[in-house]
Amino acid sequence: MRQAKRCIDRICATPYMAAMALREIIILPDKRLRLVSEPVRKITADVRKLVEDMFETMYDAPGVGLAAIQVGMPKRVVTIDIAKKDEPKNPQVFINPEIVTASDEKAIHEEGCLSIPEFYDDVERPAQVKVKYLDLEGQTLEVDADGLLATCLQHEIDHLNGVLFIDYLSKLKRDRVTKKFLKAAKRAAAE
Ligand SMILES: [Zn+2]
Numbered sequence: 001m002r003q004a005k006r007c008i009d010r011i012c013a014t015p016y017m018a019a020m021a022l023r024e025i026i027i028l029p030d031k032r033l034r035l036v037s038e039p040v041r042k043i044t045a046d047v048r049k050l051v052e053d054m055f056e057t058m059y060d061a062p063g064v065g066l067a068a069i070q071v072g073m074p075k076r077v078v079t080i081d082i083a084k085k086d087e088p089k090n091p092q093v094f095i096n097p098e099i100v101t102a103s104d105e106k107a108i109h110e111e112g113c114l115s116i117p118e119f120y121d122d123v124e125r126p127a128q129v130k131v132k133y134l135d136l137e138g139q140t141l142e143v144d145a146d147g148l149l150a151t152c153l154q155h156e157i158d159h160l161n162g163v164l165f166i167d168y169l170s171k172l173k174r175d176r177v178t179k180k181f182l183k184a185a186k187r188a189a190a191e
Pocket of ligand 1: 112155
């Protein structure tokens with residue numbers, strides 16, 4: 001039997017909670033990771049269910065960010081929670097997120113990706129970004145992000161455009177990690 005989940009957002013109060021489910025995270029070299037995701041036209045029950053499942057899947061992984069395409073859904077939906085382990089959960093949903101402005105100042109963070117497990121490397125990106133998005137109520141909001149949130153938003157928005165963080169690395173490093181995952185996929189298929 002499963003224990004009741006901690007409330008992750010007010011969306012928990014909906015009847016969908018009972019149906020929250022883990023979804024499978026697709027990993028390199030799955031070609032779907034290169035798809036450009038479609039905007040969400042209307043926030044339907046399916047979108048809410050997707051968001052809840054994405055949180056469940058992200059917390060289970062565990063990860064700090066997830067794009068819908070990582071669970072095989074080519075929709076422009078991102079979930080993020082960058083709260084530290086000893087802090088209360090802070091689930092954030094970004095629907096149709098767009099970078100409005102990015103700072104000239106850059107920052108380097110070590111990044112990883114649930115779709116490229118156990119591989120980490122430094123990526124340089126704008127240090128601050130302003131992002132426009134919809135919340136689950138369909139309201140347009142803006143956030144001025146810096147630090148980890150800025151990195152995370154850029155990493156996840158890249159996913160919506162079929163871009164992976166390894167695309168920012170040298171060709172040598174990218175080829176090396178891509179080969180490693182191709183081999184692993186072949187091995188798994190042969191078993
Ligand atoms: Zn990722």
